[in-house]
Amino acid sequence: MGMGWKNLSNKPIGVIGSGSFGSAVANILAQNRDVVLYARKPEVVQEMLLTRTSSDIPLNDRVTPTNDLELVASNCDIIFPIVPSSNFRDLMRQLSPFLHPYHILIHGTKGLDISLPKGMTLQDETLLTRENVKTMSEVIREESVVVRVGCMAGPNLARELGAGQPAATVIASQFNEVVHEGQRLLRNDLFQVYGSSDLIGVELCGVLKNIIAIASGALSGLGLGENARALLISRGMVETIYLGKALGGNTQAFLGLAGVGDMVATCSSTLSRNYTVGYRLAKGENIDQILETMEEVAEGVNTIKIAKRLADYYKVRAPITETLYKVLHQKLTVEEALTYLMRYPFNVDIDFL
Amino acid sequence: MLISKPVADTEKKKIYTPILPGPENWPVVQLSKNRKKFLEEVIAESIGRIKKANASRPALIEELETTLYREKLRITQNPWKVDPDDEMLFWDDIKSKLVNLSNETAVGSKGSEEEILREIVTRYAEEIAGSFKPNSYRMARTLVTYGFSRLLNTSRVKGVRSLWSNQLSLKDKIHITGETEHVRKLAKIGTVIIVPTHFSNLDSILIGYVIHALGLPPFIYGAGLNLFNIGIIAYFMNSLGAYKVDRRKKNTLYLETLKSYSSLAIQKGCHSLFFPGGTRSRSGKIEDRLKLGLLGTAMEAQRVNFEKFPAGMAKKIFIVPVSLNYHFVLEAPVLINEYLKQKGQERYYVETDEFSTSYKITTFLLKFFTKGSDISVSIGRGMDLLGNIVDEHGNSLDKEGRIINTRDYFTSNGTITVDKQREAEYTRMLSEAVVDEYHRINRVFSSHLVAFTAFEMLKQQSPKLDLYNLLRLPEDEQVIPIANFRTTFERVRNEVLALHSKGKVGIAEHLKNDIDTLIRHGLENVGMYHSRRPLIWNKEGNITTQDLTTLYYYRNRMNGYGLEKFI
Numbered sequence: 022m023g024m025g026w027k028n029l030s031n032k033p034i035g036v037i038g039s040g041s042f043g044s045a046v047a048n049i050l051a052q053n054r055d056v057v058l059y060a061r062k063p064e065v066v067q068e069m070l071l072t073r074t075s076s077d078i079p080l081n082d083r084v085t086p087t088n089d090l091e092l093v094a095s096n097c098d099i100i101f102p103i104v105p106s107s108n109f110r111d112l113m114r115q116l117s118p119f120l121h122p123y124h125i126l127i128h129g130t131k132g133l134d135i136s137l138p139k140g141m142t143l144q145d146e147t148l149l150t151r152e153n154v155k156t157m158s159e160v161i162r163e164e165s166v167v168v169r170v171g172c173m174a175g176p177n178l179a180r181e182l183g184a185g186q187p188a189a190t191v192i193a194s195q196f197n198e199v200v201h202e203g204q205r206l207l208r209n210d211l212f213q214v215y216g217s218s219d220l221i222g223v224e225l226c227g228v229l230k231n232i233i234a235i236a237s238g239a240l241s242g243l244g245l246g247e248n249a250r251a252l253l254i255s256r257g258m259v260e261t262i263y264l265g266k267a268l269g270g271n272t273q274a275f276l277g278l279a280g281v282g283d284m285v286a287t288c289s290s291t292l293s294r295n296y297t298v299g300y301r302l303a304k305g306e307n308i309d310q311i312l313e314t315m316e317e318v319a320e321g322v323n324t325i326k327i328a329k330r331l332a333d334y335y336k337v338r339a340p341i342t343e344t345l346y347k348v349l350h351q352k353l354t355v356e357e358a359l360t361y362l363m364r365y366p367f368n369v370d371i372d373f374l
Numbered sequence: 375m376l377i378s379k380p381v382a383d384t385e386k387k388k389i390y391t392p393i394l395p396g397p398e399n400w401p402v403v404q405l406s407k408n409r410k411k412f413l414e415e416v417i418a419e420s421i422g423r424i425k426k427a428n429a430s431r432p433a434l435i436e437e438l439e440t441t442l443y444r445e446k447l448r449i450t451q452n453p454w455k456v457d458p459d460d461e462m463l464f465w466d467d468i469k470s471k472l473v474n475l476s477n478e479t480a481v482g483s484k485g486s487e488e489e490i491l492r493e494i495v496t497r498y499a500e501e502i503a504g505s506f507k508p509n510s511y512r513m514a515r516t517l518v519t520y521g522f523s524r525l526l527n528t529s530r531v532k533g534v535r536s537l538w539s540n541q542l543s544l545k546d547k548i549h550i551t552g553e554t555e556h557v558r559k560l561a562k563i564g565t566v567i568i569v570p571t572h573f574s575n576l577d578s579i580l581i582g583y584v585i586h587a588l589g590l591p592p593f594i595y596g597a598g599l600n601l602f603n604i605g606i607i608a609y610f611m612n613s614l615g616a617y618k619v620d621r622r623k624k625n626t627l628y629l630e631t632l633k634s635y636s637s638l639a640i641q642k643g644c645h646s647l648f649f650p651g652g653t654r655s656r657s658g659k660i661e662d663r664l665k666l667g668l669l670g671t672a673m674e675a676q677r678v679n680f681e682k683f684p685a686g687m688a689k690k691i692f693i694v695p696v697s698l699n700y701h702f703v704l705e706a707p708v709l710i711n712e713y714l715k716q717k718g719q720e721r722y723y724v725e726t727d728e729f730s731t732s733y734k735i736t737t738f739l740l741k742f743f744t745k746g747s748d749i750s751v752s753i754g755r756g757m758d759l760l761g762n763i764v765d766e767h768g769n770s771l772d773k774e775g776r777i778i779n780t781r782d783y784f785t786s787n788g789t790i791t792v793d794k795q796r797e798a799e800y801t802r803m804l805s806e807a808v809v810d811e812y813h814r815i816n817r818v819f820s821s822h823l824v825a826f827t828a829f830e831m832l833k834q835q836s837p838k839l840d841l842y843n844l845l846r847l848p849e850d851e852q853v854i855p856i857a858n859f860r861t862t863f864e865r866v867r868n869e870v871l872a873l874h875s876k877g878k879v880g881i882a883e884h885l886k887n888d889i890d891t892l893i894r895h896g897l898e899n900v901g902m903y904h905s906r907r908p909l910i911w912n913k914e915g916n917i918t919t920q921d922l923t924t925l926y927y928y929r930n931r932m933n934g935y936g937l938e939k940f941i
Binding site: 117122123163165166168196197198 | 760774785793796
């Protein structure tokens with residue numbers, strides 16, 4: 022890979038995961054630096070080399086595809102892992118032997134990791150605690166020696182980013198250094214980058230909003246309009262804040278770009294995968310049929326499964342999550358779910374500020 | 375009269391030979407030989423830091439004025455015996471200089487605020503600096519060891535000749551367990567920083583003895599200035615390599631001087647000792663939050679070592695947590711009351727000095743040696759500055775046992791960089807690792823466990839009371855029937871044994887005794903010399919307390935293990 026990377030400050034940036042979001046991030050990074058884009062399957066790398074596109078997005082010339090993890094770690098000091106949460110821990114285990122404490126990892130995965138004690142399986146009545154459920158930054162810390170960890174979250178619909186439309190994101194990390202590097206690398210005339218020190222809070226924003234996005238898709242599927250969606254989004258905010266605080270985030274993060282910003286984008290966009298899941302549920306399909314025909318993972322489905330059990334354990338009021346859980350796993354119909362929620366005795370509008 | 379032979383501990387007592395032959399090789403001796411030069415370095419470093427934090431002239435002057443104000447307040451409101459006589463004069467002089475400064479026009483007077491700064495910092499540095507003398511060290515150490523064992527033998531090995539008997543030594547009284555060989559190895563290859571838990575003023579003396587007993591060269595350590603109030607202890611402290619930490623002085627100038635002193639001494643390879651909890655645990659709980667200031671100086675020293683020396687040549691710094699375990703803490707009643715006051719939102723709180731009289735400490739030492747209250751000291755695993763465990767060659771290891779290059783933590787784009795915010799975050803992470811290790815090496819005594827069980831049972835008997843009301847429980851409600859106590863205690867004990875087998879906590883040998891023996895042992899030992907005992911048997915043979923607050927103190931030692939579920 023003789024691309025003149027000997028000079029340290031010109032080292033390429035690594036992106037792991039060539040899904041639509043990973044590819045879009047690789048293109049944004051490529052406006053400032055050379056990029057190595059990792060895909061797990063050799064045939065996907067071949068395809069990228071041949072067509073110079075990835076997940077239907079034309080790749081910037083400065084993006085070099087590879088399926089060699091060691092090469093990514095040894096050439097790049099800064100790496101953006103963007104793979105589905107269900108593969109994240111495995112990826113980290115494969116990557117870990119090649120990582121050193123000087124590496125900076127900024128992930129873009131909006132899901133949770135779940136690890137159960139030996140012999141335990143996930144039943145309806147199983148409760149989960151923070152011992153079993155980790156954010157991606159926590160997985161990175163557990164599986165590698167990397168400490169300078171951050172995340173990237175915000176209203177970043179991959180297809181809009183791919184099309185080069187203006188947008189913004191949040192880089193969160195306990196380390197100012199990581200935030201600054203992230204801003205330096207990602208920023209361009211069409212892409213704003215905000216910083217935050219509440220890593221867990223910002224991660225949880227990205228994770229939990231997917232639940233509400235599924236509900237939003239379901240409302241559209243039922244043919245409902247914007248009053249209903251506004252109701253959902255504002256009650257969804259309250260619910261995610263409750264959940265987020267119980268899991269270790271601060272309220273502030275949820276009111277920012279990664280919180281309310283991402284929530285509005287995902288709930289309004291018919292492009293969003295989670296929205297699509299909800300839409301098709303309302304049209305009468307069941308979850309297995311939907312998942313079978315989806316190309317990319319809708320994190321929200323898994324998140325509902327986990328968040329419902331966390332809410333039970335931490336005694337958090339989370340009616341939207343619980344109702345969606347019933348729709349996904351206990352054969353409640355979307356219409357029944359809506360009726361149930363409309364009768365739910367909320368009375369105080371805002372009580373978390 | 376029959377000479378009763380004390381029950382020997384089953385563990386074989388180990389004798390450790392010194393790891394360095396003579397005082398000339400001790401880093402601390404090197405330091406005190408070049409004391410003057412070293413202090414100049416400290417002063418220069420402190421001034422540099424303070425000026426960096428107060429870049430503009432008005433900011434620096436304001437900092438000086440704040441310091442002056444606080445120091446005058448301290449002198450009038452909280453004077454100590456140990457304070458030098460010329461304090462008021464010194465600060466009056468500073469005051470007039472500061473006044474002159476503000477009267478002059480800004481032009482031409484440049485630099486004199488720096489002179490004032492230098493004057494104050496120099497005074498602080500001189501005050502902080504210890505004056506280690508190898509001869510006094512040897513004498514103090516001999517006195518402590520000799521004196522302690524004389525006392526011990528007089529009291530335990532009865533009879534006239536016993537004063538000269540050598541049957542018992544401190545080793546029978548103070549059990550040192552854990553990674554002793556490991557810390558000796560680390561002290562040979564790098565700079566060791568021992569970070570003990572802090573419960574009693576006795577800790578400073580005890581840990582000094584332990585360091586000597588392990589054959590380690592003397593450590594420098596920050597001892598609370600209040601200990602220097604007592605002549606005899608001051609003598610020991612000075613000669614054992616202590617430098618002085620005055621917790622009343624919370625101004626920036628003082629704190630920066632203290633940090634510079636510590637950081638530079640570590641850089642020079644002086645093994646050091648901090649009590650990272652800051653002060654003694656008021657609540658009796660094992661520290662769950664550490665002060666990051668001094669720990670941060672170790673972080674900084676490590677980075678400087680990496681900056682100064684090429685890869686592989688830089689001295690590594692190792693953090694070694696140590697847990698000190700007592701049946702009895704002399705100051706317990708005072709400490710717990712302070713804790714409750716603080717927790718009850720008392721607005722302010724003065725650093726007190728209840729260990730102040732030689733009489734009190736002598737009585738304590740006499741009681742300690744004449745009665746059978748054992749102390750154990752658990753040495754934890756050595757870790758690097760990021761809390762990674764290190765092997766016997768000083769290599770940092772990750773979870774999988776792979777070697778980590780500690781230098782890489784301080785590296786950005788291939789070079790060592792100075793990033794205060796990063797180091798502050800690392801220090802926070804280190805403190806979490808130290809706290810975890812405290813809980814792992816904490817040695818559970820019978821006394822801790824009876825106190826925990828009894829207090830939690832009383833709490834359960836009155837579930838509606840909050841802590842403060844519970845502590846005012848009427849006397850007739852303070853009784854626990856022995857049969858109930860026995861059942862619950864056994865359950866809690868078994869859980870502790872289970873935790874122990876998972877490597878989550880240490881236990882004293884006696885914890886494996888049968889339940890009745892253990893309960894008796896616990897009741898006899900818990901807070902044994904307090905005039906009002908935390909736990910006693912009543913006439914009916916049930917369990918009650920003479921001092922709920924102190925019971926709460928001893929109970930807190932078992933906090934954080936989730937044992938409440940088993941009550």
